[in-house]
Every structure is written in structure tokens, then in C-alpha cells.
Amino acid sequence: MKIILSIFFVAIACHGLAQTPSEAALLKFSNKIFKWETDNQVDSLEKTFEPKFVVVGASGEIQTKKEYITRLRGGNFVHNAIDIQDCSANILNNTGTVIGKGIFTVTINGKKVSLRLSYIEVFTRPEQHRSWTLLAMHASALQN
Numbered sequence: 001m002k003i004i005l006s007i008f009f010v011a012i013a014c015h016g017l018a019q020t021p022s023e024a025a026l027l028k029f030s031n032k033i034f035k036w037e038t039d040n041q042v043d044s045l046e047k048t049f050e051p052k053f054v055v056v057g058a059s060g061e062i063q064t065k066k067e068y069i070t071r072l073r074g075g076n077f078v079h080n081a082i083d084i085q086d087c088s089a090n091i092l093n094n095t096g097t098v099i100g101k102g103i104f105t106v107t108i109n110g111k112k113v114s115l116r117l118s119y120i121e122v123f124t125r126p127e128q129h130r131s132w133t134l135l136a137m138h139a140s141a142l143q144n
Helices: 002-017 023-040 042-048 065-074
Strands: 050-058 063-064 077-092 095-108 113-125 133-141
Touching: 023 095, 023 113, 042 050, 050 065, 050 077, 063 065, 063 095, 065 077, 065 113
Parallel strands: 050 133
Antiparallel strands: 050 063, 077 095, 095 113, 113 133
């Protein structure tokens, strides 16, 4: 039930902005990635990340695809819940971005914390009408 409510609130939070159908589809894909993170579906994430994928965490730490996947599989970093409060998408040719804000509840080395973050995701695709892949993510801590 918690997962269903989370998805519902994400859909509401992201639905209010005027988005093209393509941008709305990209938002839906972004939400699917967040669900995979909270469900610990690392194999699905790995297939979605570009080979040159990079993530910059709120602490400024930079991780490659291999490093991030290893971290997720290691169990020392777990996404417990992601509550997106605001998001929007933009697409230009074969590049898409999703920016937003939310509460990310994670367990790091056994300690559960909730972080209020802004984020940007950068998506790419080889050709229009092909599947999106995630090239980069960056998160920044917001003041409460």
C-alpha cells in the first residue's frame, strides 16, 4: 500500500506542470527508475544506465556506473522511500532532463536518514522514438 501511495503522490506532484506527451513519458520513466531503486531492482537499473553513466551524490562524491551498481548490490546503501514533491522534464532532440525536489529516505551503513534533495537526471537515446537511457544523475541537499 505504501508503494502505491508513493507512486500516486509522485504522479500528482509531476502532473501539474504543462508537459508535452514526450516529456510526460520521460517523467513516467524517471518515476519507474525511482521505483526500481526503492524495490532494489538493481538489474533493471543496470540495463537503464548508459555505459558512461555517472552519479554525483549530495555529498559531492562521484561514482561511475560500476561503482554505483556495486554500492547498491553491497547493501550498505538502500533507498527505503522516494517521495517526489515537484518535477518537470525537458527534451531537446535526443537529450532529456528531469529536474525535481523530494524527500529521499535511505539507509547508509545501517543508519536510516531522510534527505531533502533537489536532483537532475540526464537521459539520452540514439534516435528519436528509441528507448531512453540514463547518462547522469546529480543530487544536492536542500535546506529544511
